[in-house]
Amino acid sequence: MAGTDTTKTSATAPGPRIVLVRPQLGENIGAAARAMLNNALEDLALVAPREGWPSEAAVKMASGADTVLEKARVFDDVETAVADLSRVYATTARPRDMTQRVLTPRAAVAELRAHVAAGEAVGVLFGPERSGLTNDDLVQAEAVIRVPLNPAYASLNLAQAVLLVAYEWFQAGDATPEAVLETHDSRPAEKAELEGFFARLIAGLEAGGFFRSPGLKPVMIRNLRALFQRATPTEQEVRTLHGVVSSLTGSWCGTAERRRAAQDDTVDS
Amino acid sequence: MAGTDTTKTSATAPGPRIVLVRPQLGENIGAAARAMLNNALEDLALVAPREGWPSEAAVKMASGADTVLEKARVFDDVETAVADLSRVYATTARPRDMTQRVLTPRAAVAELRAHVAAGEAVGVLFGPERSGLTNDDLVQAEAVIRVPLNPAYASLNLAQAVLLVAYEWFQAGDATPEAVLETHDSRPAEKAELEGFFARLIAGLEAGGFFRSPGLKPVMIRNLRALFQRATPTEQEVRTLHGVVSSLTGSWCGTAERRRAAQDDTVDS
Numbered sequence: 001m002a003g004t005d006t007t008k009t010s011a012t013a014p015g016p017r018i019v020l021v022r023p024q025l026g027e028n029i030g031a032a033a034r035a036m037l038n039n040a041l042e043d044l045a046l047v048a049p050r051e052g053w054p055s056e057a058a059v060k061m062a063s064g065a066d067t068v069l070e071k072a073r074v075f076d077d078v079e080t081a082v083a084d085l086s087r088v089y090a091t092t093a094r095p096r097d098m099t100q101r102v103l104t105p106r107a108a109v110a111e112l113r114a115h116v117a118a119g120e121a122v123g124v125l126f127g128p129e130r131s132g133l134t135n136d137d138l139v140q141a142e143a144v145i146r147v148p149l150n151p152a153y154a155s156l157n158l159a160q161a162v163l164l165v166a167y168e169w170f171q172a173g174d175a176t177p178e179a180v181l182e183t184h185d186s187r188p189a190e191k192a193e194l195e196g197f198f199a200r201l202i203a204g205l206e207a208g209g210f211f212r213s214p215g216l217k218p219v220m221i222r223n224l225r226a227l228f229q230r231a232t233p234t235e236q237e238v239r240t241l242h243g244v245v246s247s248l249t250g251s252w253c254g255t256a257e258r259r260r261a262a263q264d265d266t267v268d269s
Numbered sequence: 270m271a272g273t274d275t276t277k278t279s280a281t282a283p284g285p286r287i288v289l290v291r292p293q294l295g296e297n298i299g300a301a302a303r304a305m306l307n308n309a310l311e312d313l314a315l316v317a318p319r320e321g322w323p324s325e326a327a328v329k330m331a332s333g334a335d336t337v338l339e340k341a342r343v344f345d346d347v348e349t350a351v352a353d354l355s356r357v358y359a360t361t362a363r364p365r366d367m368t369q370r371v372l373t374p375r376a377a378v379a380e381l382r383a384h385v386a387a388g389e390a391v392g393v394l395f396g397p398e399r400s401g402l403t404n405d406d407l408v409q410a411e412a413v414i415r416v417p418l419n420p421a422y423a424s425l426n427l428a429q430a431v432l433l434v435a436y437e438w439f440q441a442g443d444a445t446p447e448a449v450l451e452t453h454d455s456r457p458a459e460k461a462e463l464e465g466f467f468a469r470l471i472a473g474l475e476a477g478g479f480f481r482s483p484g485l486k487p488v489m490i491r492n493l494r495a496l497f498q499r500a501t502p503t504e505q506e507v508r509t510l511h512g513v514v515s516s517l518t519g520s521w522c523g524t525a526e527r528r529r530a531a532q533d534d535t536v537d538s
Contacts, residue, residue, distance in 0.1 A: 031426075034426070035429065037419060037422045038418045038419055038422055038423065038424075038425060038429075039418060039419060040419040040421075063424075064422065064424070065422065095451065097453055098451075098453070099450070099451065099452050099453065099455065099503050099505075099506065100450075100451055101448060101449070101450050101451075102448070102449050102450075102451050103447065103448045104440075104445055104447050106440070106447065107447035107448050147436075148439065148440060148443045148445040149307050149308060149439065150306060150307055150308060150309040150439065152309075153306045153307055153309075153333065153334065154307065155307075155332075155333070156307060157300075160304065160307075160429070160432055163429055163432065163433070164432070164433075164436055167416075167433055167436075170417065170418065170419070171373075171375070171417060174417045176373055176417040178372065178373050178376035179370060179371070179372045179373075179376050180370070181368065181369075181370050181371075182364065182367075182368065182369055182370075182371050183368050184366055184367070184368065186368065234368050237368065
């Protein structure tokens, strides 16, 4: 399973209960369980699943998220499924003829995280595949989550709706830096190391007759420096670049003839 | 299709090309097309799909996103699929033994949107279901997107990976307010309307003997006011609340006997 580190155990910090209301297909319950575990959510409640419970189709789709299915609880109605929760939000794609507070998933999980931080038990309702939650389901919740989507094609699969809410939940609590340069065994080159490479490169280019117009030389050097600075090479890469220059100037494999030949070539800029 | 407004046409603003590299299952291509159209992306490229193309399984899963499949283009290799793009980002779940810039989806789409705004053509690579992109695929891209997920269960279905990147793309360009009170035919009550209700409520409670402890009366009134203020009722709801108070005090259906009976009741606070 690409990307999964089986030596790590799931995070078990409290998160929202995912309540699937009258789900029609076991496959979708399984896929929802997978989306939950991807985002470290494990409290699954099923209200009157149409095909009964347990479901072989659900297990088949959950591929590894069986733990979520095994712990899932089945309820007869929404009221019972949320009885012990202080905060319930409901997902819906369709506007309703009701006065309701409507949130994006991102804004909703910010509120849910604040509630959880205050020690409150929270949950999110998801309706049946075909029709979504009824208005009577919706009034079990204090606010509505609606995912902003292409208005011409806003229909989400049940498991995808669960994924987006669970994903936003996880992101809101995750400290992964937005952007990072992964250098593994190496490290970003120090500027002096980069200077060493520039010196060798420029010497090689001078020997090769690259700077045919002395007036343009400073600009050409600046532009080359900017390119390599922008690439933010590692120390290992700077060493490789030294080798590249040596190889191209012939000093790497190094006979005097090849070096002279390289210097006779005219490099077009 | 719940939530889809068929009178609206798809947004066709330029967005990233979604490049599925050696996808194994037609179903996943169809589900990816659906996730794309949900987020107003329509440029799909397929590199050497294992089951060939076109794919009946893909059409079956796309449920309405056929337009994306019909316009999809098939390429022999990644190089050709991205030849006309200026910026290519690659998704991967696994860390690689390569020096690479790694971004969250949110940070990546911010960059991609900046590139698109500058008139550049951009794309995102997604690898095969089982193994993900090879290192040779990855070096066709200038940066890597990795979705922060539960480290104990980070494996995403191909279509779900496409959904998360496409979703972030759409959210970054969407102006939906984070939270809004939908009031439909009504409007939020003006404070004077709310005052009118408070006056009637307090009068009814006084008549009913609710304020048995005169010292606590101001606090009890403040707490009730805070509750109704927090609910931010609409003008229509304030009218309903007037009716509720009238009904409870008996003046709504209104015989003198019922009014007297109501006043004899002691309401516990």
